[in-house]
Amino acid sequence: MIRIKARAPTARAAVLPTVWGAVAVTYKVGCPLAQQDGLGARIVTSAVFFAVGTALIFHVRRALLRELRQARRVAGAAQSVVLRPLPSRLDGLNVAAAQLSADCGATIGGDLYEAVATEHGVRVVMGDVRGHGIGALGTVAAVLGSFREAAHDELELGAVLRRLDRALARHLRERSRAEHPSNGTHDPDNPVAEEFVTVLLLEISREGELRALNCGHPWPYLLRGTRVEPLTRVEPLPPLGPFPLPAELEARPCGALLPGESLVLFTDGAEDARDARGRFFSLPAVLRDAVHDHPLSAQTVLRTVFRALLHHTAGTPTDDVAVLVLRNDRRNVGTSGARGTVRQAPTHPEPTTHR
Incomplete structure (x- = not known):
């Protein structure tokens, strides 16, 4: 039939x-x-x-x-399965995310993101596969599929990262055998051997405490009132793929995401975007302008960034771009700071959320 x-x-x-x-x-x-x-x-x-x-x-x-x-x-159906839309609210966090492919007419690129609520807290992954467009789809699916299981199964964030690393290695081996079936051994000249993925893992506890593991990915920006600052300036680990992970993997404490504050995660296609005169896109400047008067919802921040990015590149970015915004909309609670002291949430009124 x-x-x-x-x-x-x-x-x-x-x-x-x-x-x-x-x-x-x-x-x-x-x-x-x-x-x-x-x-x-x-x-x-x-x-x-x-x-x-x-x-x-x-x-x-x-x-x-x-x-x-x-x-x-x-x-579009493939994108909804591989890079599925995120809920607007996740365990008290306001969430907004979008991806822009550099390939004309493509809806899927080489960037990946996911956020899931687990018993260990909200766990987030943001990554960037070498290359872009449909060719990177298999790697994106392998990494995201592994994260969606490991985020719930593993107690420690380091164990989640090791699961992603094994899933990527297995995917690349299978892809290498499929592309070169006559070669049973690993060929260093095979383009698959040069594949890598930058990965940022975040864990946000119910109290807002942040822990992170970073493999070659840009650190997110923290929107604290009208200030915009990197979450940390610590040197990240190498990307997944070319190099083995260190024997000891311990997630790094990165302070706390207090009520009313936001995190902006992004791939390097955002800050590497250039205009006709070769000038780079200034993401921090756009974020500072966006929150100059008052904090904004995650959706408003996301729209502002993409509107400015498309204007900067005249609608033709040369690399895939993904942006994920997390805003803490939980009720005011005391949270432990990076040094173990108690940090109280701001006393200013909760701003109106624009949706």
């Missing part, structure tokens, strides 16, 4: 070209006017064949556009 349904559109698509071809042949063979050599007869014959040719071109164009729309629907 499925095979019959699949062939039906192909059969219908061949009907009109066959009819038009039959009309042209019938006219040429059976019409007396087509057999004459006069100027008027030649003009009529040319007009007939021009009309048939034009009709065929328009038919082919319609078929191609129909196939393109179908391909985009399939790509």
Whole structure:
């Protein structure tokens, strides 16, 4: 039954070209006017064949556009499964995320993100696969699939990172065997051997305490009132793929995300974006302008960043860009600071959330 349904559109698509071809042949063979050599007869014959040719071109164009729309629907469905939309609220956090592919017409790029609420706190991953577009989709799926399981299963953030590292290594081995089946050994000249993924793992406890592990990824920005500052300036570990992880993996305490504060996670495509004059996009400046008057919802911050980014690049970024914004909308509670002291939440009123 499925095979019959699949062939039906192909059969219908061949009907009109066959009819038009039959009309042209019938006219040429059976019409007396087509057999004459006069100027008027030649003009009529040319007009007939021009009309048939034009009709065929328009038919082919319609078929191609129909196939393109179908391909985009399939790509959109794949994106919703691999890079699924995040909920707007997650365990008291206001969440907003979006991804922009550098490939024209593509809906999926080489950037990845996910946030899940677990018994260990809200765990977040942001990553960037070497390359972009459809070619990076398999690696994105492997890393995200591993994170979605490990985030719930593993007690420590370091164990989650090791699971991601093993999943990436397994994916690259399988991909290498698929692309070079005759070569049973690892080939260092194989392009797959040069693949890597930058990964940032965050854990946000119920009290807002932040712990992180970073493998070659940009540190997020912390929006604290009207200030914009990096979460930390510690040198990250190397990206996953080319180098083994260290024997000891301990998540780094990074202070706390207090009520009313936000974290902006991003991939390097944001800060590496250039305008026509070669100037880099200043993400901190855009964030400072956005929160100059009052704190904003995660959705508003996200829209502001992408609007400024598209304006800066004239709508044509050269690399994939992903941005994830987390805003602490929990009620005011005391939280432990980086040095173990108690930090009280700000006493200013909770700002109105723009959705």
